[in-house]
Structures are given as C-alpha cells and as structure tokens.
Amino acid sequence: MQMKFVVKKACCSGGRVGALELGSCPKPIETPALLLSTRKGLPHFIAPDLLTSLPFPDSHLLQISPLHFLEGLASTTISKIGGLHQMLSLHQYGIAAVARDSIQCLPESKGATKLGPSFETPCGRLSINPKDYVEMISCMRPNIWATLADEVPAWVSEKRNKTSVDRTVRWLDDCLALNPAAGSVFGAVVGGPNFDERKRCAMEVAKRNVSGYWIGGFGLGERIEERPALLSAIIDVLPDEKPRMISGLGLPEEILEGIDAGIDLFDSTYVYCLTLGGFALTFSLDKGGNQYDFQRCQVERDLTKINLRAKVYSKDMSPILGNCTCYTCRNHTKAYINHLFNVHEMLAQTLLEIHNTHHYLMFFRVIREAIKDGRFKKFRMTFIESRRVHQETEADCA
C-alpha cells in the first residue's frame, strides 16, 4: 500500500499538523513526528519487546540506514527473508530508509565522486552508486526511502556546492529511472548554505514525480542565523501536499525552528547522543512551553537535561522525572542508573534511551497540540525564552 499524507491544520507561518498513513502501521501517524534512529534496523539499545512500551503510534516510525547491512548480511538474504519488516519482525512499524547516518559518519565533501556518494560503513568507507542503492532498497522494501544525495559541509566552495546540487539531481533521476517497486520515494534536496543553490535544487526536485522530500545538508557547519532563511527558501518552492523530512536538526530549539518552517519528519540523533553521554532529558513539557517551573534543586548548569553520571545522583532514589510514564521512570531510580553507568553496564543505556525517546516523543505531542490550538508561535517563543533565561541565571550563579 502506498503512503498517504494529509495536512490537517497549518499555521500562518508554515508550521503544520498532518497525518501520515503507511501501509504497515495500523493507525495514521501524526506529524510533526520523530523518527527513531536505529542501528541495523533496531533502536540502539531498546529490545523489540520493550519498544511496545513507548507511546503508540508515535513511536512506530523508524529511520534505517541500508548501509548498516553491508556488514555481514547480503541484500539477497534480506529479500529472501521477506524485506525489512519481516526480518526485524516489526510488521506494524513504518520504516524510512535514509543513507545518511549522522551517528556513524557526517558527510564529507571529499569522498563523493560523480558515480555516487561515499559513506563510512561498518565495513569501511564505501562508495555507493544509485544502481546499488536502488537494488538494496528493492530488497529491503522500506515504506519510505530517500534518494542519494551529495551532501557537502557549509565551508566548501561555491563551485563544489553547485556540483553537489547537479549530482544530487542526476542521482535522483537515476534512482527514479530504475523504478524500484518498493516504497515511496523522497527526493533529496541539498545546496549547502547558498540560497540560490537551495532554491534551484528544490525546484528541480519538485518537478520530479516523488512522494515527498528529504532535506539534507543541515547541521554541517552552516550558521544558525542563516538557517531559517535557507529553510524557508526550500519550503516555499516545495508543494504543500507532500511530506518533508530533514536530517541534522536535533536540539529542541532546532526542532521548533524546523517545524516553524514546515518540516514534518525529524531524526533522533540527538536522543542517541544524549544517551551515550549519560544525559537524561528533563525539560518541562508544559502546554504553554513554559520552562520556569523547572526543578531548582538540580546542580547542572544546563537545566534542560541532567547528567546521570554525576555523583549527586548516587543516592537519589527518585525517578528521572516524577510525572513521566515511561518504563524507566515507572520502575527505576536515578541512583540505580547512576550505578549502572559507574560499572559500565549496558542496561544504563537501555533505560536511558527509553526515557529520552519517550520524553522527546512527548515533546512532539505537545508541539502538535500547540499547532492544533493555533498557539504554536507563542509556544515556541515562551519555550525558547524561558529556557534561555534559565540558562542565563544559572550561568550567573556559577
């Protein structure tokens, strides 16, 4: 079954709530939504039986990098098993395949050639051409897949940037010409920090017959001030009725910025990085976006998250967040997770990833409600302002 996307409610600025219907997922998934980042198809530390403890249907969108499977598993075997859904036994999940995996490797300008981009995979740096990629995709049969893109960091020359747009559009044509039976195609949009190139790329991609758009090239060294303008330059050109996915925006502020511009799908690299570092998300999920009521007793400078490795938590027998309903907060205490981190036990990451993913999914829920009620602009302002005030006062104290 093909993907269906409906925009339910759009703010004046561009922020919008939509519903994404995928063949495999029993319920439509509301956007803006978070795609859970995975490693070889499953979340890094959350075992499949614990995945069900995350909120439904919000958590039923996974982002998978097909390149992970180059290590040890042939595409033909995946095809023989019956595609990704069958192999991962995640029949009710929506799977989006994107070649870029910000955790493994950030795109570089040097590796790509005219034949295809190159990626750092588990089995070394590999150059992937559109033909191989499409073959992989047709074996894996994801619900959504993004075409190959030549992403370049913000500091490359104009000429290189221009080449990257040309290549990306050409590879998109190549991918479409091969016409794999599997999934909905998301056309890749790149263009670095250059408005004209961004616009040109978006216009070219918008002409093609694709079901959605994947926006790459962000989070690669562009200045924060230019980002809103760049995003709106792209979004203005893209048709409204198709979903837009982005890679490289992770922080809550960045997410709000993306949503404001009209992005629908985000990746969760941020959650993974926090988990590895031992940080738990604790920012307030207040409906108005207010962060003032944040617990004052914390000792961290950055009050949006806490460092569970810190010694102060070694005797703290309270859950990470008192009102959180995730598996971790219902069952375990900060002291226990602190101990697990101290002794390098794998369960620490498992528990923390569950909490952080849950918290971030809930954050998206709050945002969607705000958009539906038409108060997204105010929500965003309050959220960012109160967070900033918090950080400043804390900085003064220190």
Added chain:
Amino acid sequence: MYRGMSLQAPITWCLCFKPKPKTNNTNMLPPLHSRTRSRQGYTTTVTNAMALVFEVLGRFNRARAARLTLPHHVCQTPLFMPVGTQGTIKGLTNSQLEDIGCQIILGNTYHLALRPTSELLDEVGGLHNFMNWQRGLLTDSGGFQMVSLLHLADITEKGVTFQSPVDGKPMLLTPEESIQIQNRIGADIIMALDDVVKTTITGPRVEEAMYRTLRWIDRCIAAHKRPHDQNLFGIVQGGLDPILRDICAKGLVERNLPGYAIGGLSGGEDKKSFWRVVAQCTAALPEDKPRYVMGVGYPLDIVVCSALGADMYDCVYPTRTARFGTALIPEGVLKLKHKAMAEDTRPIDPTCPCMVCKNYTRAYIHCLVTKDAMGSQLLSYHNLYYMLQFPKGDVPEWVCDAMEVAGIDISSCCAPFSSCEESVSKSMPEEVILAGYTSGSSCSLILPFIEFARFLFGSLCIFSGFCSILFGVKLLGLFNSYKKWNFGKKMPLGLIIGIGRAYRRKRPSSLDILSSKRAPRGYYKGKNCKPTGFHTRKDNEHVEHLWERA
C-alpha cells in the same frame, strides 16, 4: 549441519519431575527451629531461624522437584540462577527477566561492596529495592573472587585481603564482614564465606581450606544478624577428596543451616571427579534442605546434577557465551559468528518459543553479534530463556515409565558415600557411572561417544602439540642452516612458540560446550581491558606460562 553447530546429548529430555501420587511431604519444616548442641569443647544455644520453606513435590530416584518459598518469591526447583554481578543481568531489563521466568538472580558481594557499596544499598532499602527486582536474590560471599582474582587476594585465617581494582585500597573480607555486607544487601539467600581453592590444586592446601571453611562457618553464623529474613547457606568444600568432602558435609549438617551449597567445583576439574563429588555431597546433605551446586551452568552438567539430587545452579555461561556470539540450542551450541549463518533464514532454534526465536533469523542475529549491543541483548535473552526453561523437563510420561521399567536407578550408587572412611567411588562399575550421568534419559546412548570423542580429542591435542614442537625444531634446524642470511645464531623463543601455535590444530567446535569459555579475538583489547594499574602481569609468571604452553 554446519561446522559451527555441534551435536550434543538432547538435553530437553532432561528429567522427569512428574509429581508422584505418593506424597512425601513429611519434609515440611517448621519455619523456626532451635536446638542446643555442643561442639569442640564449648556449648552454645544457637537459634537457627529459617526464612525459607522447602517442600519436595516429586521425586525420581535421587532427583527431586520442589517448591522453595523464599521471603520474596516462591520458586520451583531445580532452578537456574543467572548471574547479575553488579545488580543487573547484562543487557536485560527486569521485565524481560520476569517474562522468561527468572526466579532468583545472583549478585556478587565483592562487586556490590565495591560499587555501589553495601552502605548505600542498606540506605536505600536493600538490593531488591535498588534494582526494583521483586523476586528472589542470592548473594555469594565473595569467596569465589579468591580464585578469580587471586592475584589481588591474600588469604589468612582472619580473612581475605583484596586489593580493590577500583581504587587500589586494600579491603579485608572476614567472615563477619562478608555476612555484614550481605545483611546490608539484603538478598533472600546469603552464602557463608568459604576458603576456595582451585580444584586442580592438590595437597595440604585443600585440607587447610576445608577446615578453615568449617571454622569460618561458625563465625558466619554468629555474625548473621537477620536470620529471619535471610537464609545463610553453608558451603561444602574439600576439593576432589571424598574424605575431606565428607568431613565438611558432616560438619555443616551438624550446624543445621537452611540450605547447603557444594562449592569449589567448576574450576577445571575433569567431569569424572566432578560428578562423584556432587553425588557424594548430595547424598550426605539432608533431604529436606535445598542443595545448591555453585558455578555449574553447562546444560549437561545441570541435568547430571539434578539427577543426583541437586536443586540450584548458577553460572555466567549463558549470558557470557551470548555476548561472544554463541547460542544454546537443544543440539548443543550454535556459533552465530560463523559465516554459514549469514544466509541462514531459520530461527536460532526452530522449536524454541521465545521472543527472539519467534521473530528473528540466524542471518539477522549473525550480523549483530559481537558488534552491536542489540546482538548480545537478543542472544542473552534466548540463552537465558533456554537455561531457565529446560530444567522444568518437559519429558513425556512414557519416557519416565520406560526408564522406570528399564530399572535405571542411581539411588543404589550413593549408599557407600555416607561413611567417611570408605572412598568407594573408584570401584564403581562403569554402567552405574553412565546411569548416574543420565538419570533415565537417552543421553546414555550418546555419552559413551562423547567420552570417546573427548579421549580422541585429548590425544589428538597432545599429538598435534608434539608435532608442532617437532615441526618447530625442524624449522629451527632449517633456519640455522640459513644462518648466513641474517637469521642470527639462535632462533628467538617467541618464534618457536609462534610456529608451534600456528601449526597446532584448532579445537573441533563440536566439543565446545565442554571446553572453557573463550573471548572473541581482540576482546581483551580496548574498552574491555582498562589499565587499572593492578592487573599488570607479573613477568615471571608470564614467562612460565609460555613455557608451559610450549
């Protein structure tokens, strides 16, 4: 059949624990038991409280199935206890453990006392509370670390002095201290501190250790502050010597403890002496108390010990081997790292109803194991499921009946062990030994083959070892004749050893279930082996070791 897969005795056929109609519940114990006894010159009144009830529900010869009621959980024995060294089974959550039917988790006192420290555990209400585990917990005494961390330990009559691997401070573990720590941790079952020696050691050290264990048990009993909440188990020591074992078992039974453990095994002794010790000890220990064989974890060993009347087991094997990429299946073990698994679209074990086998193929697990966290999580889940489910012994009734008719009766071979003067074990006929191994399952057909295979394998190893040395010497000669081309006058020792190793035959994987655990190549590099400053190898030892191998 893959090369990575091995054949073993079908272990799912393990034991028949069908509750027999004749009820034998005279074993019901009063929860509180006190008595006066005199020993060695002084008389004490000891209140031996018990916080457990052990009811035997069914028997088959020496084997029994029982209900063990602990303060936190009602368990069915025989049971396997996965090892959660530092307050967690590596990679699994509590809810998963409950799903797969885990009844008791074992925690290591030594590790818990280092981090998060017993004072902290006491403050937060015990380990149960700390890790939010509602079922049973058992803590060992820290004695095993005398063996596993011997280079950090110094054993005297007073206790054991460890060098803390965390901060390097000396840490004295006396029997009193061990019990105090375990009282603070608050597990359902606590173990007395024993003096553990490797079973491969012989001589007066074994005897010393046994008598010391007996002396320490009194100190443990005296130090035990919470006898109504925690059960103190004594540990039978004595190496492989039946006389010493008997003295120790008698001494412990005299002290009327809530349960008994058979310790000092699984340290590399051969299986022939292993089962004899278990058979002797289970016969000497009272019928109405749980018997715990420490450190036993290979499926076959568990079947054998259960047949001999033991009830509880613990081992790191299923989880550790999972992290190294090996799955336990009824036929033996499956090495998922093997290349052949990359295209295998079957589940790990087609007959297994666990979450992993229902959902995932060998090919998928193959690409995860030893590389990603998820691989060890999924495989640990399967292996523990396998270990926790199979002792229930889903044996068809007809097998039990047939075996009864066949008259395989191992109760007959335990009688001589009760007296301490005789060590009749050596005179036992071979048939009885085999029967003892199998307890009426079809293993008896396969075991002789295994024994034979092991014999062959052993001789092969020796032979190939010789060959390799000879080959090395030959090469040496060859090299020496090419002296003029800068090979020097002597061939370096390392080169000889290297050549010897290179030509030594690899172990056949079919016997891997019996061999010791092995880490994957490069495991002890990088993050798994952090230099703490205390694990440095002594130079002499290192060289000696090399010579031994060469």
